[in-house]
Amino acid sequence: MICNITLGTALQWNLTGVPVAGDGNIGKNANNLNQPQWLHIDANGSLYICDYSNHRIQLWLPGATNGTTVAGDSACNSGSSSNQLNHPQGIEFDNNGYMYVVDAGNNRVQRYSPNSNNGTTVAGIAGGGGSATNKLNQPSGVAVDAAFNIFITDSGNHRVVKWALNATNGIVLIDGSAGGAASGQLGNPCGILLINGSSNQVYLSDQSKDHIQIWTFGADTANTTWSTANGANLNQPAQIALDPYGNLYVADMKGKRVVVICANSTTGTVILGTDTSSTPTLKQVGGIAFDSNLNLYVSEMTLNQVYKYTRL
Incomplete structure (x- = not known):
């Protein structure tokens, strides 16, 4: 079975997901995951996983049966020390190979130099x-x-903020709280992608408004909003990802599916999960990412595994 979408270029994926990380059991061992969320895949195909309820970032090399803890406590204890995390949710890398982790439970963002398990707080204050x-x-x-x-x-402040490296304070770019320019427009923003590397325009997923938006910083309202796929509303969309053709992919967490919003489209199309014949049955999609061959990786929070859907 394949998913075939014509997006200027025909993209097809095998609809049978192959487990590439986690054994499906909740646990603290190197082969376990516990509610995996955001994903990142580097140019070598190495898979980084926000192992949310194990309070760690796991690195899974291609073909490996075990992960390696690269941030957080390998014993899965939560905490606020430089080598600990508390429910990590988001992950990103800069052009110099530094890793940034959203340490959600500690209300901070940690930055890690390559090969170091000690993070430096670059936004927020632990606690x-x-x-x-x-x-x-x-x-x-x-x-x-x-x-x-x-x-x-x-998310809890209903806003998007920018922190310059080494700054002690952030700058509010979009304020969805009462009295803000975007009041009522922004609920609980989650996923964020800079558009074409721009520093003034982003894609955002919003988990309380159940939609995806394009925002220009400083604007009072969003440029564009998408909220449906296959006729059904999005339900707590989480991580978002782009392919090289400008198509946007959404981990529709409680919608139990992965959605693509084709470039210049006004609605989404379901490619995995609900309304498809894909396997396994998705229950809670936490994260998505592509490798260099456009194979699609999906983290399943309830099944405690990451699956690979091979591009055909």
Whole structure:
């Protein structure tokens, strides 16, 4: 079975997902995952997983049966020390190979130099969240531009903020809280992608508004909004990803599916999960990512595995 979508270029994937990380059991061992969320795949095909409820980032090499902890406590203890995490949710890398992790439970973003398990806080303050410009409140997603500015979906504060590297305070770019220019427009933003490397326009997924939007920083309203796929509303969309052809993919968490919004389209199309014959049956999609061959990887939070859907 294949999924065949004509997007200027025909893209097809095998609809049978092959487990590439996790054994399906909740646990703290190297072969286990516990509610995996965001994913990142580097140029070598190495898979980085936000192992959310194990409070760690796991690196899974191609063909490996075990992961290696590259951030957080390998014993899966949560904490706020430099070598600990508390429910990591988002992940990104900059052009110099530094890793950025949204440490959601600690209300901060941690930056890791290559081959180091000790993070440096580059946004927020460990501990209780807040709305001051030096704080975050339940952050979800992160993006980094070529100048190493850090863009964060500050979900609990209903806003998007930018932190310059080494800054002690962030700048609010989109404010969806009461009284903000975008009041009522932004609920709980989650996924974030800079558009064409731009530092002033982004794609956002919103988990309380159940839609995807394009925002230009400084605008009062979103440029574009998508909220449906195959006639059904999105349901807590999480991580988002782009392919080289400008098509946007959505991990529709509670919708139990992966959706593509084709370039210049006004609605989404389901490619995996609900309304398809894909296997396994998706129950809670936490993250998505592509490798260099456009094979699609999906993290399944309920099944505690990451699956690979091979491009045909």
